[in-house]
Amino acid sequence: MAGFFRSSFLKAVGCFLLAWTVVPSAPGKAESAEEPPPAAPSYFRDIRPVIQQHCQGCHQPAIMQGHLDLTQYQTLLRGGHSGPGLVAGDPERSLLIAMMEGRRPPLMPLGGPALDRETIAKFRAWVKAGATDDTPIQLDRVSQNEPPVYSSPPVITALAYSPDGSLLAVSGYREVLLHRSDGSGLEGRLVGLSDRIQSLVFTPDGKTLVAGGGTPARFGELQFWELASGKLKRSVTVCKDTLFGVSLSPDGSQVAFGCSDSTVRIHEVSSGKELLKTNHHENWVLGTRFGMDGKRIVSVGRDFAAKLMHAESGAFIENLNKLRKELAAVTRHPSRDRVVVGGEERIPYYYRMDRPKKIFAGQEGTLIRAFERQSGEIFALEFSADGRKLAVAGAGAEAPIYDAESGERLAACTGHEAGIYTLAFHPGGRELATAGFEGRVRIHEVTSGKLLRDFVPVPMKSEMAASGP
Ligand code: HEC
Incomplete structure (x- = not known):
């Protein structure tokens, strides 16, 4: 059942998604023979999913707690009430990290529990390495002011x-x-x-x-x-x-x-x-x-x-x-x-x-x-x-x-x-x-x-x- 459900969704969603999203292409470079040094955590792969799961509920365009929108890299950098939440290269002075670690109250995610150590360590390492954005291509700017544009009717599920x-x-x-x-x-x-x-x-x-x-x-x-x-x-x-x-x-x-x-x-x-x-x-x-x-x-x-x-x-x-x-x-x-x-x-x-x-x-x-x-x-x-x-x-x-x-x-x-x-x-x-x-x-x-x-x-x-x- 769900197989059919999902694949039919995907088909239909795929059709009109192309209206504003560009699918990232696979990296073309050949693998180097040498062991690469351990890579810094990737914003797109490691950081963004954690934020989507634990933070975006309260920090998104429609609900900006602390005047902070964490749905986009640019708005994350801009920060909220207190100004930029990140100091590239310096996790100690980054408000976002401090609040995740409970060094600056209130603890984030608000209401807890705190994120696990390993996850926080990833945030630290990402900030330490410069907090760069490696999102492939970001054209998806759907919001209340810019509602989706459809080129074919989307599957209706509710x-x-x-x-x-x-x-x-x-x-x-x-x-x-x-x-x-x-x-x-x-x-x-x-x-x-x-x-x-x-x-x-x-x-x-x-x-x-x-x-x-x-x-x-x-x-x-x-x-x-x-x-x-x-x-x-x-x-x-x-x-x-x-x-x-x-x-x-x-x-x-x-x-x-x-x-x-x-x-x-x-x-x-x-x-x-x-x-x-x-x-x-x-x-x-x-x-x-x-x-x-x-x-x-x-x-x-x-x-x-x-x-x-x-x-x-x-x-x-x-x-x-x-x-x-x-x-x-x-x-x-x-x-x-x-x-x-x-x-x-x-x-x-x-x-x-x-x-x-x-x-x-x-x-x-x-x-x-x-x-x-x-x-x-x-x-x-x-x-x-x-x-x-x-x-x-x-x-x-x-x-x-x-x-x-x-x-x-x-x-x-x-x-x-x-x-x-x-x-x-x-x-x-x-x-x-x-x-x-x-x-x-x-x-x-x-x-x-x-x-x-x-x-x-x-x-x-x-x-x-x-x-x-
Ligand atoms: C349940 C809601 C909720 C969740 C979930 C949540 N926050 Fe918050 N966040 C708030 C509220 C409310 C404030 C404002 C707190 C204040 O000003 O005292 C805030 C403030 C902040 C601030 C400070 C903004 C500023 O400039 O003053 C940062 C940084 C922050 N949150 C990061 C996060 C991160 C990172 C996560 C996920 C790990 C997260 N928050 C999850 C509710 C939430």
Whole structure:
């Protein structure tokens, strides 16, 4: 599943990335026969990844703590409040090093723990050697003021309606696009750090949009956007790869997600602080959902398991399912402790979170129903707000809608060629939005599946040129 997911992303991302990035060419020189002297640490290879993972959450254009932006070499050199953070050749007199070592309070990363000694030693050696920039070519200057320019529609991996139904949030490359939900236009562009946004969730009060994603093989990130101002309130960088399957507790106070390091983590929405990190899975975790009272959580992943655990202690309760194949999606009934999971096997399975008495583990006594087998792997599952309908999407070209109780197929949303990665019911219940590989958002009538609207959610290069000065 994830193989397909990733390779299809890469293909599509690759197409429009070329619009502003130049791929560094491989060094052409032949290897010298002699042992080279031990090289000084490289900014690009050794320093930048550490900053991306541990520092950028608080030091980026949208959130400049201490007036310091650490996302670019130039801004790193410029420094913050206190002036340049680095004195080339002199780690002792470099503020950035002093703060990482705790010689100058407060310790960075703020809130700790300190970076390990070996990493700090690399920073010292880099500064000592002159703190040079060896970034191959740096043309990527995407920011809130210079939003991405697209030459082809990006793969869409996340969609979410605001609780009042007025907005539809759509994932882009390096940004979230806020559309009016009637499809009449773009209301805002929320440009952050992460190349990819994998999940979007509005808090129940509609004030905050939580976006989860990251930059592959670099860092994962949770972004907390304040909708009234369009400002990034907080960015929390976690894990070493994009994060997946973001979900909120019913009261909106906690956010759960999965990582490629097999952990499920829970952070507090108000502070961004980590509350829990568990390791019950044996492979990437791709989906999470809280139970009705916020005290339990179900997570699914590539280890085939749908795991039930306590959200506060992290204690494992049991696997809800019989292990069959990789799972990619989980959704909870809006008013019952019941979940549907799906993935590689193409069959949505509907489980109770509570085992009926007298049924023992392993008997799969929690299974309510297996829905119809889909035409491709499942990537997304969603209940309507009243819990009566279930929509399913994946590698196939259609998104069927089922009666959640009887399992009967009511309608199918068609029009996509293939690869539907995300879907969302409008809170009013009449419309379902779907999107995926093709980079188009399609809005369907729920009762019939009929296509009502179909649009590319990002401004394309040609349009911008046409409307430009
Ligand atoms: C959780 C947020 C957070 C993280 C993560 C973080 N910082 Fe900071 N940083 C701050 C805040 C807040 C300040 C301002 C502190 C003050 O002025 O007292 C600051 C100030 C600084 C300053 C001083 C800026 C100036 O000119 O006064 C440096 C240098 C710095 N941070 C480096 C780092 C480095 C390096 C990392 C990663 C290893 C890091 N920070 C991670 C929040 C953070």
